[in-house]
Amino acid sequence: VTIRVALVGGGFIAKAHAAALHALPVYFPDAPRLVPRLVCDVTEELARAAAARLGFEESAVGWEAAASRDDIDLVIVATPPDLHREIAVAAARAGKHVLCEKPLARNAAEAEEMCRAAEDAGVAAIVGFNLRQAPALQQALRMIADGSLGEVVHVTGRYFQDHGCDPARPLTWRYEADRAGSGALGDLGSHLLDLARECAGEIAEVTASARTVVPIRPAGSGQAGRVTVEDCAALLVRFASGATGVFEVSRVAPGRKNQLALEIHGQRGTLAFDWERNNELRWFSANDPNDRQGFRTLLAGPAHPSFAAPLPVPGIGVGFLETMVVQAAKVGRLVAGDRDAGASLALFHDGLQNCRVLDAALASSSSRTWVEVPP
Numbered sequence: 314v315t316i317r318v319a320l321v322g323g324g325f326i327a328k329a330h331a332a333a334l335h336a337l338p339v340y341f342p343d344a345p346r347l348v349p350r351l352v353c354d355v356t357e358e359l360a361r362a363a364a365a366r367l368g369f370e371e372s373a374v375g376w377e378a379a380a381s382r383d384d385i386d387l388v389i390v391a392t393p394p395d396l397h398r399e400i401a402v403a404a405a406r407a408g409k410h411v412l413c414e415k416p417l418a419r420n421a422a423e424a425e426e427m428c429r430a431a432e433d434a435g436v437a438a439i440v441g442f443n444l445r446q447a448p449a450l451q452q453a454l455r456m457i458a459d460g461s462l463g464e465v466v467h468v469t470g471r472y473f474q475d476h477g478c479d480p481a482r483p484l485t486w487r488y489e490a491d492r493a494g495s496g497a498l499g500d501l502g503s504h505l506l507d508l509a510r511e512c513a514g515e516i517a518e519v520t521a522s523a524r525t526v527v528p529i530r531p532a533g534s535g536q537a538g539r540v541t542v543e544d545c546a547a548l549l550v551r552f553a554s555g556a557t558g559v560f561e562v563s564r565v566a567p568g569r570k571n572q573l574a575l576e577i578h579g580q581r582g583t584l585a586f587d588w589e590r591n592n593e594l595r596w597f598s599a600n601d602p603n604d605r606q607g608f609r610t611l612l613a614g615p616a617h618p619s620f621a622a623p624l625p626v627p628g629i630g631v632g633f634l635e636t637m638v639v640q641a642a643k644v645g646r647l648v649a650g651d652r653d654a655g656a657s658l659a660l661f662h663d664g665l666q667n668c669r670v671l672d673a674a675l676a677s678s679s680s681r682t683w684v685e686v687p688p
């Protein structure tokens with residue numbers, strides 16, 4: 314089976330998608346091939362350069378060709394969030410399968426429309442929560458599911474980066490509410506809350522406090538532009554299960570480059586993960602004898618779900634790119650009709666629920682009250 318791909322947007326994350334498509338047949342010779350056919354960007358020059366750089370057969374200006382051309386089966390939406398809804402809905406209505414980058418949309422209303430369009434069209438509709446595919450995280454989910462921890466009592470997590478610290482960093486779409494929907498919440502919190510939901514189920518209620526730390530940034534040609542999204546936010550949540558959660562997101566945490574850290578506390582054990590050491594899962598079991606209790610470190614390897622390395626050797630380690638390759642393999646299988654392949658992918662309805670939590674966090678921060686998340 315071959316699946317012909319249009320990639321919309323030739324920017325930062327497009328490079329990782331392209332690399333994953335090229336690596337796919339090497340890592341997964343038995344998976345359907347995802348053929349890099351068309352790449353779209355805003356100008357002729359950008360689109361052509363992207364096609365040459367990313368190894369796509371053809372290029373087009375604007376996103377419309379991705380949805381309208383007959384020789385495309387799967388559209389990867391890798392634009393800023395303000396275009397996700399329009400592109401995904403048009404692609405689905407044209408019968409294309411869609412892999413849309415996170416956050417699924419700027420808000421839950423847009424995400425709902427995308428869910429409906431995909432459902433009506435009967436196409437596969439996936440959100441690019443690739444970090445899920447880290448083998449240490451997949452192993453954590455397996456241990457939660459098999460009862461190793463007992464019932465999950467509370468979850469704590471943070472996603473910290475520091476690229477927003479520098480006030481000279483220009484005002485891109487990531488700092489504009491009408492383009493991004495939100496700031497650190499949608500950019501980083503979306504990944505973190507997706508994982509938290511995988512670990513502990515639906516989030517029922519949220520209270521949050523969000524803040525813009527650098528309010529003005531250079532907006533080109535000497536102009537100053539206003540930042541209209543939050544740089545950091547703190548959330549307290551109640552899961553439907555009764556478990557509690559504390560989460561924090563920031564792009565202004567000096568020294569934290571990509572600290573997606575998650576700790577899951579069950580009645581009989583604890584799991585801890587940090588993306589900056591992403592091949593490690595730390596595990597404490599209260600079932601160990603008293604005199605030798607303590608955290609041990611499981612090193613990601615072929616024994617763990619979603620481990621895919623060029624060489625299948627324990628301890629060799631995998632990284633961000635491998636999560637994209639594994640995601641691409643599962644997307645290909647799902648598109649080819651293998652429903653099971655979708656089990657560990659985030660689908661549009663997962664992305665919608667994620668947007669509802671983000672919306673609730675922003676609403677809570679404005680109202681200074683607890684906000685319920687619609688189920």
Ligand SMILES: NC(=O)c1ccc[n+]([C@@H]2O[C@H](COP(=O)([O-])OP(=O)(O)OC[C@H]3O[C@@H](n4cnc5c(N)ncnc54)[C@H](O)[C@@H]3O)[C@@H](O)[C@H]2O)c1
Binds near residue numbers: 353374443
């Ligand atoms: N999964 C991840 O870990 C991850 C990491 C980074 C970004 N992302 C997500 O990917 C998306 C894109 O982020 P990015 O960092 O690549 O942004 P970017 O600004 O680097 O790239 C966006 C690209 O889209 C193009 N574009 C804009 N309007 C377009 C249009 N009308 N038609 C065609 N192309 C258009 C831009 O020219 C640019 O090339 C966002 O939703 C972001 O949240 C996900």
